[in-house]
Amino acid sequence: MIPLSSSLVLICVWTIWTSGYAADCGERQHKVNGRCCDLCPPGEKVKHFCSEHQQTVCVPCEKGSFSDQHHILGICEDCQSCQEYAQKCTLTTNAKCSRRPGFLCSNSVCSRCEENKCVQGEKVNRTAKTKSKGLIEYLYQCEPLCLDTEYFDAKVNICRPRTQCSLVGLPERFPGNKTHNSVCEQERPEIAGDSMYVLLGVGFILLSLTLLILLSYVCIKKFKKLKGGKSTDFVPVSTKTSDFPLSKEESSLSFIIQDESKCSDGFCVSHTEVTT
Numbered sequence: 001m002i003p004l005s006s007s008l009v010l011i012c013v014w015t016i017w018t019s020g021y022a023a024d025c026g027e028r029q030h031k032v033n034g035r036c037c038d039l040c041p042p043g044e045k046v047k048h049f050c051s052e053h054q055q056t057v058c059v060p061c062e063k064g065s066f067s068d069q070h071h072i073l074g075i076c077e078d079c080q081s082c083q084e085y086a087q088k089c090t091l092t093t094n095a096k097c098s099r100r101p102g103f104l105c106s107n108s109v110c111s112r113c114e115e116n117k118c119v120q121g122e123k124v125n126r127t128a129k130t131k132s133k134g135l136i137e138y139l140y141q142c143e144p145l146c147l148d149t150e151y152f153d154a155k156v157n158i159c160r161p162r163t164q165c166s167l168v169g170l171p172e173r174f175p176g177n178k179t180h181n182s183v184c185e186q187e188r189p190e191i192a193g194d195s196m197y198v199l200l201g202v203g204f205i206l207l208s209l210t211l212l213i214l215l216s217y218v219c220i221k222k223f224k225k226l227k228g229g230k231s232t233d234f235v236p237v238s239t240k241t242s243d244f245p246l247s248k249e250e251s252s253l254s255f256i257i258q259d260e261s262k263c264s265d266g267f268c269v270s271h272t273e274v275t276t
């Protein structure tokens with residue numbers, strides 16, 4: 001491979017030559033020893049320089065080499081080798097390198113690549129180092145994208161300041177990191193609290209209903225007994241009940257609840273209790 005700088009020098013010399021001494025040669029000719037020699041076209045190289053007897057003899061570039069302009073050199077340039085190709089080398093064009101997604105070029109022609117090891121919330125910092133032949137080597141380092149007090153919000157692609165729980169007077173549950181905001185302890189756990197209230201409410205209603213049904217049942221049962229008057233266990237609370245007749249509702253307010261008679265070994269004891 002002919003180094004780029006040497007090629008440039010050759011082109012310069014050739015330009016001076018053609019514009020000066022070889023002014024009388026054709027556009028695609030070059031004066032050698034006072035003779036106008038044909039240049040080889042792109043994709044070819046000189047096999048025999050022109051002589052007294054014959055014009056320049058050109059041959060195609062060898063595989064893996066190319067020439068992209070008219071020249072009078074005996075060699076073609078080596079093709080660029082790549083890890084990933086954007087464009088393959090042809091006889092007249094050099095190869096172009098590319099990189100896979102998530103990879104970074106390790107030099108200016110991207111002939112080598114390296115994996116981007118930076119994670120979310122980090123940015124790539126590139127440093128360049130010029131090597132020989134004008135090739136620039138790249139070195140990469142991962143740096144935090146945001147300040148220490150910030151986190152990177154990937155959804156909107158910006159840095160946001162982290163919530164400072166101490167400023168709002170709440171204990172900190174999670175300090176946060178490069179990609180996540182800090183989480184403060186909630187004073188009242190919203191969802192848990194709400195469902196607890198709902199549960200309590202439902203429980204209270206159910207309990208009230210049960211009590212109501214039980215009470216109604218007991219009332220109706222006792223009132224039926226009272227109305228029938230057949231129960232021998234019935235003991236009037238007040239003799240004045242008959243003096244001031246009560247409505248069904250009123251009379252049901254004052255009656256006797258009698259427990260079931262407790263019997264054991266054929267001996268029964270009955271308890272009576274007056275309720276108003």
Ligand SMILES: *[C@@H]1O[C@H](CO)[C@@H](O)[C@H](O)[C@H]1NC(C)=O
Nearest residue numbers: 119121174176177178179180
């Ligand atoms: C940041 O915190 C989140 C949530 O706890 C976690 O999933 C993530 O891995 C953390 N990231 C870093 C870089 O520590």
